[in-house]
Amino acid sequence: MRQVTGSRVTGSKMCPESEKITGLIAATFTPLTSDGELNLEVIGQYVDFLLEKQSVRSVFVNGTTGEGCSLTLQERKQLAEWWCRQAKGKLDKVIVHVGCLSVKDSQELARHAASVGADAIAVISPSFFKPRNAEALQMFLKDVGAAAPQLPLYYYHLPSMTGLNLNVREVLEGIEKKVPSFRGLKFSGVDLRDLSQCVSYCRPRGWSVLYGVDEQLLGALPLGVNGAVGSTYNYAGFFMNQMLSAFEKGDLNLAQSLQFKLQDVLTFANSLGFDLAMNKQVMSLCSGLPMGPPRLPLLPWPSDSVQDVVKKLQQDLGACPK
Numbered sequence: 001m002r003q004v005t006g007s008r009v010t011g012s013k014m015c016p017e018s019e020k021i022t023g024l025i026a027a028t029f030t031p032l033t034s035d036g037e038l039n040l041e042v043i044g045q046y047v048d049f050l051l052e053k054q055s056v057r058s059v060f061v062n063g064t065t066g067e068g069c070s071l072t073l074q075e076r077k078q079l080a081e082w083w084c085r086q087a088k089g090k091l092d093k094v095i096v097h098v099g100c101l102s103v104k105d106s107q108e109l110a111r112h113a114a115s116v117g118a119d120a121i122a123v124i125s126p127s128f129f130k131p132r133n134a135e136a137l138q139m140f141l142k143d144v145g146a147a148a149p150q151l152p153l154y155y156y157h158l159p160s161m162t163g164l165n166l167n168v169r170e171v172l173e174g175i176e177k178k179v180p181s182f183r184g185l186k187f188s189g190v191d192l193r194d195l196s197q198c199v200s201y202c203r204p205r206g207w208s209v210l211y212g213v214d215e216q217l218l219g220a221l222p223l224g225v226n227g228a229v230g231s232t233y234n235y236a237g238f239f240m241n242q243m244l245s246a247f248e249k250g251d252l253n254l255a256q257s258l259q260f261k262l263q264d265v266l267t268f269a270n271s272l273g274f275d276l277a278m279n280k281q282v283m284s285l286c287s288g289l290p291m292g293p294p295r296l297p298l299l300p301w302p303s304d305s306v307q308d309v310v311k312k313l314q315q316d317l318g319a320c321p322k
């Protein structure tokens with residue numbers, strides 16, 4: 001993805017280009033055994049699958065797709081450690097999501113992510129007791145960042161799941177003074193004005209804005225996002241990389257037609273009840289890797305719905321080899 005260069009911000013340090021996170025980033029699924037325990041052995045093959053079959057070179061671990069909030073702290077640590085170990089020398093970036101309801105738990109995961117060699121951490125807002133304003137969220141991010149000051153920290157905005165509809169631009173205001181390790185956002189909202197205003201704040205500081213709504217990534221690209229984190233890049237990464245290249249070459253017609261195809265697949269999947277559980281089953285079929293069941297309270301879907309989605313991915317996107 002095109003690297004965006006920005007001018008130096010007066011009085012503040014600009015993040016070097018080389019540290020920026022760009023391109024497609026797979027939000028990883030968490031492989032479980034049939035009895036619901038971590039199946040860590042799959043991760044090595046998972047790394048190779050992303051690289052060789054999807055041309056996806058970075059991962060976002062323990063996020064929404066990874067069922068991070070349904071895992072124990074110990075499990076999250078094991079996953080972070082395995083991903084970092086298996087990715088070493090192969091993937092570009094491993095971002096570990098450390099957001100929890102308890103700031104103490106988030107700090108523990110942040111310290112752990114630093115100790116196992118993660119490239120960055122991401123933090124979602126607590127969503128049971130929610131921050132009442134932007135300042136409260138900044139204070140939460142500050143305390144988490146202080147636990148791993150050497151690691152770039154990204155705020156993870158996902159209003160559809162957290163129910164937190166704070167204007168993200170307000171959360172950014174002055175954040176570099178409170179969280180010196182702050183390096184950008186994963187923006188999974190649909191408010192494109194807020195997204196643009198975040199890009200305009202982050203770009204001169206050399207920070208990355210990563211978009212998180214796969215079905216409308218093309219809407220975010222001209223606004224200046226640097227990359228994208230998403231679940232579908234696990235199995236439609238190769239296809240969506242073509243969409244990125246078309247956009248970068250200025251072939252908007254092609255980029256649009258590719259984005260429309262992913263939208264059609266997801267609209268069809270949504271009509272069947274597409275959720276993380278079904279998504280995980282789709283990944284098992286598309287990759288041939290045993291992702292296993294989702295964790296409760298999520299329930300697996302009957303295989304015919306999953307197969308229908310896979311067929312549509314094959315027909316429309318040429319994804320998921322037969």
Ligand SMILES: CC(=O)N[C@@H]([C@@H](O)[C@H](O)[C@H](O)CO)[C@@H](O)CC(=O)C(=O)O
Binds near residue numbers: 060188266
């Ligand atoms: C709500 C949700 O799960 N959003 C996904 C999208 O990739 C989403 O699955 C995709 O746009 C299809 O709707 C990602 O933003 C989640 C994500 O990056 C994560 O796992 O943390």
